[in-house]
Amino acid sequence: MTHEVNDEAGETLARLERLARIESPSFDAGASERMTSLLAEWWDAAGADVRIETSEAGANLVADLEGVGEPLLLVGHSDTVWPHGAIEDQVPWSVDGDTVRGPGVYDMKSGLLVMLAAAERLRGRPHRSVRVVIVCDEEVGSPTTQALLLSCADGVSGAIGFESPHPDGALKVGRRGSTRVGLTVRGRASHAALDPDGGISAIDELVDQLVAVRGIVADASQHSEVLCNVGTIAGGGRANVVPAEAEAEIGLRFLDGQTEHAVLEALRTLSPVRSGAVVETTLRSHRPAWSPSAADGDLLSAIAAAGARVGQTVTGRPASGAGDTNLLGSLGIPTVDGFGPRGGGAHAVDERVSLRSLGERIDLLTAVLGGPELAAIAPRAPHTPHAGD
Structure with a gap:
């Protein structure tokens, strides 16, 4: 041998x-x-x-x-x-x-x-x-x-x-479980000084949505640990323009399918904080x-x-x-x-x-x-x- x-x-x-x-x-x-x-x-x-x-x-x-x-x-x-x-x-x-x-x-x-x-x-x-x-x-x-x-x-x-x-x-x-979620926000552009109220800041909306994501994860982690990492953020273009678009990619890790399902369902049903803003959640990859x-x-x-x-x-x-x-x-x-x-x-x-x-x-x-x-x-x-x- x-x-x-x-x-x-x-x-x-x-x-x-x-x-x-x-x-x-x-x-x-x-x-x-x-x-x-x-x-x-x-x-x-x-x-x-x-x-x-x-x-x-x-x-x-x-x-x-x-x-x-x-x-x-x-x-x-x-x-x-x-x-x-x-x-x-x-x-x-x-x-x-x-x-x-x-x-x-x-x-x-x-x-x-x-x-x-x-x-x-x-x-x-x-x-x-x-x-x-x-x-x-x-x-x-x-x-x-x-x-x-x-x-x-x-x-x-x-x-x-x-x-x-x-x-x-x-x-x-x-x-x-490993899931990548894309969170996209669409607002409305305007001049940040001349018409600040005419715009809807996609970046501000995204920040508030990420705070909401943090809360969802914290609540779920009381029962089963969820790891959450905001891996990328992008949006806007100039400091004098209210940004019309912003997005983030979020990485999530789950120990069990029940918690995974609950968190992903909550992310799918996120609603805008600002009137006129549009929030979309996309599942970019998913391993249960x-x-x-x-x-x-x-x-x-x-x-x-x-x-x-x-x-x-x-x-x-x-x-x-x-x-x-x-x-x-x-x-x-x-x-x-x-x-x-x-x-x-x-x-x-x-x-x-x-x-x-x-x-x-x-x-x-x-x-x-x-x-x-x-x-x-x-x-x-x-x-x-x-x-x-």
Whole structure:
């Protein structure tokens, strides 16, 4: 086994460099197609039934491996936050002992290789049925691929996401919901000195609306913590003109779907303070809150039991960040995330991944897919989200 792992480690490292050098920022359809074509080639060689689904943002990979039982869905993404050229200056490729650096190596091109290497190890051996979906726009909220995620989740026994784990290697079971809301105000322009009463200040109205948002969030947080960040504000043009337009973008994070629904409904029904002003709320992106369930705990327990067989201790707990597993977990599908290897510096110039941890994750996934533990995880039909989801 030792020589096999060593050979595999070298191949995996070479593949990681190839993926890192295909710089794939979100919404770059050409880069997405190059990434997906390479991944499709590898998955086809691993024996999968592969298809490429296109969306407005680029190319997405779906791969099915026949096996025992209902498929386990493995979820990843090919896009990164890095622009073209980052590998030359901001995050240059390097290998220093156990540490590999480069754009996207941690978030999440190494995670993609965990899936692939485990599938290659299991070829010709009994294993769980597997369905893989790798989308091209996760870093911007998966605006063009949520329907694909839902279709791939049909009939699966559970889902595993390959985002990075907690810093100590723990898996992620439950994630805050993440929503971006645009708040737009239209007033009426006038001369600020000659006709101040003839205007309606969109900026003043926006300020008052943001105070109201703060109150909504504070009330909701008495029951379940809501994180709120006004990320951008824009409006007006000159100090001597009453501004006719203003807008803000608000980022919200929720622990549970009930609070999420209540807050978003309150924001949708904001009313103007000033007569004649118009206030509009737009949902710009939405990942529903995923509260940990008993089914998620069952899947985590099965993974932990498989880990024990290969000498690994596996734990899990909720995470603050959001991802594609928010959608799956919120629908009642048994879900666990954070199966990528340990490292650090996601979205930062010190992005890095541990080669040792990469090998350990391949060992763990091989044990999960090739072992008996998942037999107890029954497939569940996703529920239909209500209007607030």
